[in-house]
Amino acid sequence: MKAWLLLLLCAPALAQDLNVGRSLAATCANCHGHNGRPRSQAIPPLAGMKADVMLELLADYRSGRQAGTVMPQIVKGFTEEQLRLVAAYFAVQAKP
Numbered sequence: 001m002k003a004w005l006l007l008l009l010c011a012p013a014l015a016q017d018l019n020v021g022r023s024l025a026a027t028c029a030n031c032h033g034h035n036g037r038p039r040s041q042a043i044p045p046l047a048g049m050k051a052d053v054m055l056e057l058l059a060d061y062r063s064g065r066q067a068g069t070v071m072p073q074i075v076k077g078f079t080e081e082q083l084r085l086v087a088a089y090f091a092v093q094a095k096p
Contacts, residue, residue, distance in 0.1 A: 021089030024082050027074065028090075037096040048095035051087035058083050 025036070028046060032038050036046030046054065060066035062075045078086070 018085075018089055018092070021085035021087075024078070025086045025089045028086070031070075035093045036090045037093075045096045046090040047093035049087075049090055051084070051091040054087040054090060055083060058087070 031043050032046045058075050061071045
């Protein structure tokens with residue numbers, strides 16, 4: 001199968017995943033800003049962060065390797081699949 005045809009067939013599923021990721025990422029907006037661009041320099045931006053880097057950081061919060069005030073509790077409220085969707089959403093956002 002031609003690569004472009006495969007991409008065309010997968011495009012609706014990818015768009016749906018990004019929409020789900022956007023909905024889940026709304027949880028992050030209070031601290032990390034709309035679309036992962038915080039207003040304060042004290043909060044790290046999520047926009048444009050590579051998904052694998054974000055997933056590693058989130059795993060550290062979940063396991064307790066990384067201390068935090070609210071992040072450990074927030075991460076534990078998501079499934080692994082949901083975290084992958086959130087990371088994918090932020091990865092394609094324009095950096096601040």
